Amino acid sequence: MNRTQLFEQIQRKKSFLCVGLDTDTRKIPAFLKAESDPVFSFNKGIIDATAPYAVAFKPNTAFYEINGSAGWLSLEKTISYIKEQYPEIFVIADAKRGDIGNTSAAYASAFFDHLQSDAVTVAPYMGKDSVSPFLGFKDKWVVLLALTSNSGADDFQQMEINGNSLFEHVIDKASGWASPDEMMFVVGATQTKFLTKIRQMIPDYFLLVPGIGAQGGDMEAVAKYGMNHQCGLLVNSSRGIIYASSKTDFAEAAARVAEKIQGAMARFIK
């Protein structure tokens, strides 16, 4: 999916909501455990219920890998289902990969060719030749970690180097590696005080913003300080939506939370 298509979907749905499919078998409703693939059954329910309000889905690979190859099968079925039923929705594999060149190239093929995701999250620590193998795939995206939502972001990302934080150096260098048509940056919703400066540095890039809901981030502040002329935001909520109810009404409950967030987002979309 290209940037124009993504922005058109945002305008049509009046939403920049990304629903995080962090589907933990220990947390899904008990009645689903009788299904042959409880994770996929849960995801189908969440996807169908929240698709009207979401422009992106973001499965995090950790919650699939905890079930090994069976979990990867659930992940494959989940992305295939989204691509078949909702081809307009952007799919981000939240994998935080990154390795030496030939290895990153294998990851890129895994996530773009095999899984058919539109985007993959990548960690910047190993530098340019670990990121660039993910670039150059038509209408595919790297979402690079810049300033994350967790408390550990202070350990290294906020270290000061020649007057700027490490995360600012990451943004500065990496924005020279790829255009806003194939790279986005992760900025946690708990980091809104840095959004103004980040927007000065990279006015045109999309930001993937996790951390509203369970992690305490503020969607309205994100919209106020993070938007650009093409929205430029994908704001993610995972646990707050997908675990809104632990009963048979889990999908309807997820839809109600997603609709509420979308309603709040609509006020920011022209």
Add this chain to the structure above:
Amino acid sequence: MNRTQLFEQIQRKKSFLCVGLDTDTRKIPAFLKAESDPVFSFNKGIIDATAPYAVAFKPNTAFYEINGSAGWLSLEKTISYIKEQYPEIFVIADAKRGDIGNTSAAYASAFFDHLQSDAVTVAPYMGKDSVSPFLGFKDKWVVLLALTSNSGADDFQQMEINGNSLFEHVIDKASGWASPDEMMFVVGATQTKFLTKIRQMIPDYFLLVPGIGAQGGDMEAVAKYGMNHQCGLLVNSSRGIIYASSKTDFAEAAARVAEKIQGAMARFIK
């Protein structure tokens, strides 16, 4: 596996060789493609042939994920095979994971509980609360990226902060999070000029050293500057061993290369 057991194996085999199982379906001998699981068949051949000379095996998840859930099944079978046939050998899942706390906890369970690997490589960018969920598993290890073997290591890892490089800050902080009984650090074999300083900082920690062979690192310099009183090194070679021949003698050819490296290593083991 604990540190004493690992050191005993190193002394017994007179080796600190780690064989990287970066098994790329595009590179394995053509005759294996008739097998039901060519990756696993190849790995069995390599494992059986090199086990006498190796103290560790390191499958890199990228080369399994490129085949999706079928690839993860090959990975599961590979680690099970090593654990059944060669329980004394240390298994490192080279996955370079790292995420917010509850997500890193899911990865830790995937790699330690489900896959039964002894160790997993972790990226430090997201800080302490992204690393600590991998700690506290009995006889399991975090192998944290410090200074990698690729050219991109210069982009961020070598940035200077208050007189020290970022990778030195990573080593300094992270060695405060975990003892040498449950943490190792990755230092590329192309980075030998930094080994003396690294050993001053962390005399007791094991280092996982990739990059000899195809990447051009020098095993003898690594041993000279990187060893400690308990060896303290696992030196990895992947492509140079596993692709030594592309014919039916691939396993024997791998054994010959592994034996040659082990022979060079033996001179450094008391």
